[in-house]
Amino acid sequence: MVKEHQIIAGNFDLAGRASSDLKRLLKGDAHYPRRFVNRVCSASYEAEINIVIHSVGGYMTYEIVEDLIELNFYDDGPGIIDIELAMKKGYSTANQIAHINGFGAGMGLNNIKELSDRLTIHSSPRGTHLKIQFKVGERDA
Numbered sequence: 507m508v509k510e511h512q513i514i515a516g517n518f519d520l521a522g523r524a525s526s527d528l529k530r531l532l533k534g535d536a537h538y539p540r541r542f543v544n545r546v547c548s549a550s551y552e553a554e555i556n557i558v559i560h561s562v563g564g565y566m567t568y569e570i571v572e573d574l575i576e577l578n579f580y581d582d583g584p585g586i587i588d589i590e591l592a593m594k595k596g597y598s599t600a601n602q603i604a605h606i607n608g609f610g611a612g613m614g615l616n617n618i619k620e621l622s623d624r625l626t627i628h629s630s631p632r633g634t635h636l637k638i639q640f641k642v643g644e645r646d647a
């Protein structure tokens with residue numbers, strides 16, 4: 507199953523909707539351990555918020571195949587100039603509005619890396635693509 511969700515830049519009322527929808531779906535399936543659902547949805551939330559606060563907008567897709575989940579986040583720029591630097595804990599370019607809304611600690615990408623089983627990031631001024639993969643494993647028991 508593949509599903510797609512739009513993510514609108516700067517809209518803090520709708521921010522997190524795509525990840526909530528995914529959470530509802532996973533929680534409704536008794537097959538998934540609670541810890542697994544939590545790490546998938548926390549990572550999804552971080553990636554979704556990044557599109558809201560750092561990009562001009564984009565979308566996510568999720569694909570669920572038994573105990574494998576793949577999330578893809580695409581946006582239309584302006585891109586991450588230095589991915590290695592962006593991955594560092596505490597590094598953030600979040601603006602004041604993002605800070606007022608409680609974001610901008612510079613932890614999101616690092617959290618996504620820790621929570622997921624595989625993360626790949628591609629970015630150019632035309633946009634950023636995060637591919638995030640999860641597999642039910644020992645840490646979910």
Ligand SMILES: Nc1ncnc2c1ncn2[C@@H]1O[C@H](COP(=O)(O)OP(=O)(O)OP(=O)(O)O)[C@@H](O)[C@H]1O
Nearest residue numbers: 556560585592598599600609610611612613614615
């Ligand atoms: N989709 C994106 N487009 C452009 N830049 C991004 C994107 N995602 C992340 N970044 C850049 O990488 C930096 C680090 O992202 P990260 O998610 O780790 O922290 P943050 O979003 O600034 O704060 P937090 O996630 O803790 O609220 C951001 O401040 C921003 O400069």
Ligand SMILES: [Mg+2]
Nearest residue numbers: 552556614615
């Ligand atoms: Mg973030």
